[in-house]
Amino acid sequence: MWLSPDQLADRRERAATAALEAGRAAGLDADRATVLHDVFSVVVHLEPTPVVARIPVVLPPGYTPQLQHARQQRELDVVAWLDAHRVPVVPTSPLVPRTPVRHGGFGMTFWELADVAADHEPYSGVAIAESARLHAGLAGYPGPLPFLAPFNEAAPGMFAHLEPCDLLGAADIERARAEYAALRGVLADPTVFAARYPGVGLQAVQGDGPSHNVIRTTDGIRFSDFEDVSLGPVEWDLAMLGPEAVAEYDDAADRLGLRRTDAGVQQLMDAARRLQFISCVTLVPRLPVLAEGLASVIESWRATDSHAAPN
Template sequence: MTPEELAARTRRAVEAAVRAGRDLGLNVDHGAVLHDVFSVVVHLRPEPVVARIPVVLTGSTQPDRQTARQQRELDVVAWLDTQGIPVVRPSPLVPRVPVRRDGFSMTFWELADVADDHQPYQGVEMSYSAELHQALAGYPGKLPFLAPFNDGLPDLLARLQTVDVLTPTEIDRARSDFDKLQQLLADRAAFESAFPGIPVQPLQGDGPSHNVIRTTSGIRFADFEDVTSGPVEWDLALLGPDAVAEYDHAAHERGLRRTDPTVRRLMDHARRLQFVGCLTLVPQLPVLADGLAEVLADWRSTPAFE
């Protein structure tokens, strides 16, 4: 997409959010963009409400599955809030459901009092992830198993022939890796059969140590779009040995298990493959090309999954 097309997409998303907010009874004067990457995040001024509108989807593009994904996020975050976990909460000023308007599906959140030192995707100590996992383990709702791997990635991999930075041999390798990984990760039963001693639990699903907002009242977890169930190793995939050691120490202090090296390697393979699939999204989000270059080089230098 050209810069003009990207700007037009953002503008349409903002307009849809403003109209949706007004339909819900909010007194919206205009929308101010706070963030614009995979989702357009819009402050519906002057209300203390933020709309998040996904525009580049890593999950299924089917409307019913996208809505179900967003509802899971709203439900889990609302529950975490009742448990005293610091999260950016769903807005109490509108119903806690996704809203579809003008071709966009969106959710509504409280406006966070962002601190001056906040930077998007800046990580925090791994003790926060251990704390979050400890809380999520008690979530009573049903969640799909490894949704980031099983929902959406097959569609992305099916379009790999559109990616000009991959050779036919690499495309074949990616699809072969997925088939082999799916034998272990297609569902909870397959994983537990292969790793009977590794518990499965609710997870944030997308690197919780980096999906936080620094507010004037402290760290708050955000962006649970990929909330899922699986081994905790998924939330630590590709973070490196120092981060893993820090997590293991924090987990042990809380009476939780340390991570398993074999499962970590498995999750690293699956996560790399997810990023390879995201190469198909570059036309929709050109900035991804630079961000994925390092991961692509890492995947190329890593032996195929066996």
């Protein structure tokens, strides 16, 4: 059942109220929660404090509170490490403990309020060269991370729940599941991937299109939204951006002394990311705005040759 506008508004209000109550319980002198953003997560400013809460409201089927807590803790840890190493990120709030909080049925994290520039627009991308600079910073992250978490952690449950609908027919679902299973043969285990692609190193990657997950602030761009931070090849962060973007990245990588992308791995990441997007059809009833964007991805995928295994 698709959520109605009234139901979406109610979800937003409940998430904002939960964040305000959790912030007060953590010692913040907040008296209202002003919604800044509402898509996969509701993002609220806990006024008048300089604290922003991010509350995910659209989660994959079967995604337990324990899985969400681990995912959010990874993000907090990685961002704190990047901030300490002077990589431009939106930092965690120093006014509350650096740990996820669960309140009112919602898991949430707390962040420093950014001084947003006048020209900031959500999901408005920056030069791909910025992704190379981020990868240079992420390369040294010492903590443990799951391998390609968006592909391996969330997508299996979403594929299991796919049903024929306006966006996908039964034949589409059969093909997508077969292709996903074939790619999992290489992408479920980092040792298997490394054996297949021995010249391609693995490192911490942002996990969800870092060139578009930025906030323009009065002192420059800051990377945000590291919920999908993972161990993986840098090509994952360039998936589906196209050859011009990859060429721009390679030029920046040369200047920074980083590895240039591998064409075969980039093709593999493009295919994997496309299938991950297709699995997100299961989320459309809870986030109807997804439908239009996913429709174009599905049409592009239908135009590609069906294949059972990576090259």
